Amino acid sequence: MEEMDLSRIERAVREILLSIGEDPGREGLFETPERVAEAYTHLFSGLREDPARNLEVSFPAEGHDTVLLRDVPLASMCEHHLLPFVGKAHVGYVPEGRVVGLSEIVHLVEGFARRPQLQERLTAQIADALHESLGSRGSFVVIEAEQLCMTMRGAQKPGTITVTSAFRGVFDEEPGRRSEVMALISRSEKRG
Numbered sequence: 434m435e436e437m438d439l440s441r442i443e444r445a446v447r448e449i450l451l452s453i454g455e456d457p458g459r460e461g462l463f464e465t466p467e468r469v470a471e472a473y474t475h476l477f478s479g480l481r482e483d484p485a486r487n488l489e490v491s492f493p494a495e496g497h498d499t500v501l502l503r504d505v506p507l508a509s510m511c512e513h514h515l516l517p518f519v520g521k522a523h524v525g526y527v528p529e530g531r532v533v534g535l536s537e538i539v540h541l542v543e544g545f546a547r548r549p550q551l552q553e554r555l556t557a558q559i560a561d562a563l564h565e566s567l568g569s570r571g572s573f574v575v576i577e578a579e580q581l582c583m584t585m586r587g588a589q590k591p592g593t594i595t596v597t598s599a600f601r602g603v604f605d606e607e608p609g610r611r612s613e614v615m616a617l618i619s620r621s622e623k624r625g
């Protein structure tokens with residue numbers, strides 16, 4: 434994929450500032466286009482990688498117990514407004530002979546989050562990668578996030594949380610597994 438075109442971002446940001454009636458030459462804004470371009474290289478770095486590659490190094494494991502990562506911090510950008518949505522992801526799977534390092538799952542989440550995204554798609558992509566790329570008996574992802582494009586524009590009150598979930602494999606097929614997952618996750622909320 435092409436490298437990110439920083440000077441093009443800078444020109445575009447300058448255009449936005451002019452369009453809203455600001456003076457891009459004033460002190461506080463003078464370096465803003467450059468700062469935004471620099472920030473975008475981090476916020477959208479996931480476009481230049483295949484996040485599922487984080488699952489390539491796996492280890493043999495016996496047993497079919499659920500592995501759960503709770504409260505993985507999450508920050509992404511809504512592709513409809515280019516405003517952040519921020520929250521946490523709960524990610525788990527039941528191994529089918531292979532497990533991955535827990536930090537690799539965090540990298541998986543980050544890779545998909547660092548793109549223009551929708552919370553629903555982000556949730557599904559992480560679950561699909563764990564189920565298909567790693568090859569699990571089942572996987573699940575629950576994301577709780579505040580959509581700033583909703584709360585800042587007044588469509589929702591600040592603090593309103595959107596919850597999305599995706600269940601694959603045994604979590605999709607066996608209803609008992611789903612309630613097991615929701616119980617594990619809600620236990621974290623009561624703990625605060």
Ligand SMILES: [Zn+2]
Pocket residue numbers: 511512513514515516582583
């Ligand atoms: Zn939005």
